[in-house]
Amino acid sequence: MEDSENLRREIIALTKKYYDSKFGSRKFEKGRDKVFYAGRVFDENELANLVDSSLDFWLTEGRYSEQFQARLADYLGVSDVALVNSGSSANLVALSALTSPKLGSRSLKPGDEVITVAAAFPSTVSPIVQLQLVPVFVDIELGTYNIIRERIRQALSPKTKAIMLAHTLGNPVNVDAVMEIVKEREIWFVEDNCDALGSTYDGKLTGTFGHISTVSFYPAHHITTGEGGCIATNDESLARIAKSFRDWGRDCYCSGGENNTCGRRYSQQFGALPYGYDHKYVYTHIGYNLKMTDLQAAIGAAQVEKLPSFVKARKANFARLYKGLARFEESLILPLATPKSDPAWFAFPISVRENSRFSRKDLVSHLENSRIETRNLFCGNLLHQPAFQDIEHRVVGDLLNTNFTMENTFFVGVYPGLTDEHIDYVVEMFEEFFKGL
Amino acid sequence: MAIARKICAEVSSVIKHSNEVCTLILRPLEPLPKFHPGQFLHLSLDPYDPTKQWPESRVFSIASSPLRSGSIRITLAVKGRFTRKMFDEIRYGTSVFLKLPYGDLSFEPNGRDKVLIAGGTGITPFVSFLEYLLDVGVQASVKLFYGVRSRHLIIYDELLDECSRKLELFSKSVFVEDILGDDQEYQRGRLDIETIFARVNGAQSSEFYLSGPPLMMKSFEAYLMAHSVTRERIFADQWE
Numbered sequence: 001m002e003d004s005e006n007l008r009r010e011i012i013a014l015t016k017k018y019y020d021s022k023f024g025s026r027k028f029e030k031g032r033d034k035v036f037y038a039g040r041v042f043d044e045n046e047l048a049n050l051v052d053s054s055l056d057f058w059l060t061e062g063r064y065s066e067q068f069q070a071r072l073a074d075y076l077g078v079s080d081v082a083l084v085n086s087g088s089s090a091n092l093v094a095l096s097a098l099t100s101p102k103l104g105s106r107s108l109k110p111g112d113e114v115i116t117v118a119a120a121f122p123s124t125v126s127p128i129v130q131l132q133l134v135p136v137f138v139d140i141e142l143g144t145y146n147i148i149r150e151r152i153r154q155a156l157s158p159k160t161k162a163i164m165l166a167h168t169l170g171n172p173v174n175v176d177a178v179m180e181i182v183k184e185r186e187i188w189f190v191e192d193n194c195d196a197l198g199s200t201y202d203g204k205l206t207g208t209f210g211h212i213s214t215v216s217f218y219p220a221h222h223i224t225t226g227e228g229g230c231i232a233t234n235d236e237s238l239a240r241i242a243k244s245f246r247d248w249g250r251d252c253y254c255s256g257g258e259n260n261t262c263g264r265r266y267s268q269q270f271g272a273l274p275y276g277y278d279h280k281y282v283y284t285h286i287g288y289n290l291k292m293t294d295l296q297a298a299i300g301a302a303q304v305e306k307l308p309s310f311v312k313a314r315k316a317n318f319a320r321l322y323k324g325l326a327r328f329e330e331s332l333i334l335p336l337a338t339p340k341s342d343p344a345w346f347a348f349p350i351s352v353r354e355n356s357r358f359s360r361k362d363l364v365s366h367l368e369n370s371r372i373e374t375r376n377l378f379c380g381n382l383l384h385q386p387a388f389q390d391i392e393h394r395v396v397g398d399l400l401n402t403n404f405t406m407e408n409t410f411f412v413g414v415y416p417g418l419t420d421e422h423i424d425y426v427v428e429m430f431e432e433f434f435k436g437l
Numbered sequence: 438m439a440i441a442r443k444i445c446a447e448v449s450s451v452i453k454h455s456n457e458v459c460t461l462i463l464r465p466l467e468p469l470p471k472f473h474p475g476q477f478l479h480l481s482l483d484p485y486d487p488t489k490q491w492p493e494s495r496v497f498s499i500a501s502s503p504l505r506s507g508s509i510r511i512t513l514a515v516k517g518r519f520t521r522k523m524f525d526e527i528r529y530g531t532s533v534f535l536k537l538p539y540g541d542l543s544f545e546p547n548g549r550d551k552v553l554i555a556g557g558t559g560i561t562p563f564v565s566f567l568e569y570l571l572d573v574g575v576q577a578s579v580k581l582f583y584g585v586r587s588r589h590l591i592i593y594d595e596l597l598d599e600c601s602r603k604l605e606l607f608s609k610s611v612f613v614e615d616i617l618g619d620d621q622e623y624q625r626g627r628l629d630i631e632t633i634f635a636r637v638n639g640a641q642s643s644e645f646y647l648s649g650p651p652l653m654m655k656s657f658e659a660y661l662m663a664h665s666v667t668r669e670r671i672f673a674d675q676w677e
Contacts, residue, residue, distance in 0.1 A: 056488045063487035070440055079439040079471065236439060255441075255491075261539060263477065263496040263676030 037413035038220035053298035080239030087216020088123035143336030149177035166192035198311035198344030249287025313416035324427030380406030472538030556649025584628035
């Protein structure tokens, strides 16, 4: 029988060969190849890691999970990262963690208010509703598509206990404005960093300002594990609570296959359980099972090494596209980076100005017919979505800009899989559209 | 608790204090993860293969400052088969595997006055804290009460002396069971919570940290609670 390690090496070598054959690059053909708004960008290393992990057949969190989460923590400069099975799960875990009785008087309780925006991806707001908290919607600015800073203070009430905001399409929210209120009112800041891994505000990475932050590794995002996400925090107690919510609500923090990591497996008192009840089966929260598999983490471990180059590529694609589209500013609202920020753009948002000679539909149809993929700004106004129409909520002032984006805003891609040729083609198709008006 | 990491380390020094107690200084062969004074690690003598389960290990308090990351120190007392094997077989250059950090015990250098009560090798988590205080300074009073059976079982005495010299708000009282009478340095007898409590000014508002034999910790904790020290201000370094 051949040595299993030799066989593994052969399989990995063949996998790399397979990558070249199956996924090797080919030249972009205008009008024939689609210009996606996002997509997986990978090389033979992701495939090799995935196969390597499959040969371990460890399946649940294992060596690759440890490696991936450690690299992410190092990248963000935080003490804790916990991997989950999606960015949406990360948001659910992050907000659930703040409901823990272990936080005493600071824990969120049903009826407490959470300031957010309605121009959002649903899973930024869904956990607020699911946890019986009350979302308080504030309008957004056009251009940055982030919360209007002056209105955050207006949204405060005695029931305000948290602010939960996403950095829209990678563009950081005005962190100074948020943190001023967070500190002053001693409320929580849940930083939805799902679309912004690698963005900075005032020279500091987003995802490191909030008490807890979240990242998505869905294929459209800055790095991917297929499905996947993580929470990140510098608060070690919060990290432990979040992991508990992720892991069925259990108190034990042993990794898979480990026992008695705490050294007190049979010598603690919990609730009304008999003294010394096996810590492995002690539940201090009503939790979920939202863990990532080691196969996913194996992909992530290769992806995270590419993150700096991905961020650079996103910025370069954004800059090239911006330069190409600047001449159409009379008709289009082009994206505006939040002051003090340097976004790792998720995408390139564009709004058709009021009273233009054309509609969003006209422009988007032209682009889609030219095989350029577009997307709306997520939900538009979330309160117009069937599932959210009847939720308990509060609106601060009006949501005029949110409604405007619902009617007039869309985005195109700047992801690292796009080359200068792709970007130039997109600009060309905008030119063609405007010439045809 | 920060993310636990698994690393290989090499023994760079073995200091035998008695036939059953020794201190190991370990040199990490990979970057040492961040930890807090008071936390502990798992040590395995068997090689760790990341594709397999973590091998048999035991927990040890980290007995060095987190700011001195070039090495990490633990002290072990022989209590069973595993620690006997460690005591007998570990030499200079032996490779071991560590995973760390773990544990909820932590110390805030400032804030309330602190009373540290250590029985025997229970001194180790406090050593990490005290060495850390030497690195960062302290604005709160720290009183250490340390009890051992025999004089030769006093460990880390040089570090404790250094703390006495350099930390203005630090004081130590060392109790030795088998000396004949009090001398300048040590006091005769066992650690006694009643005596300790009487010697602490403002005991009710101080934080008490307990580390040592389980029975000692249990009885001391009960005494403190019966004397109006709330549970929130009693911290015990416990494991099986």
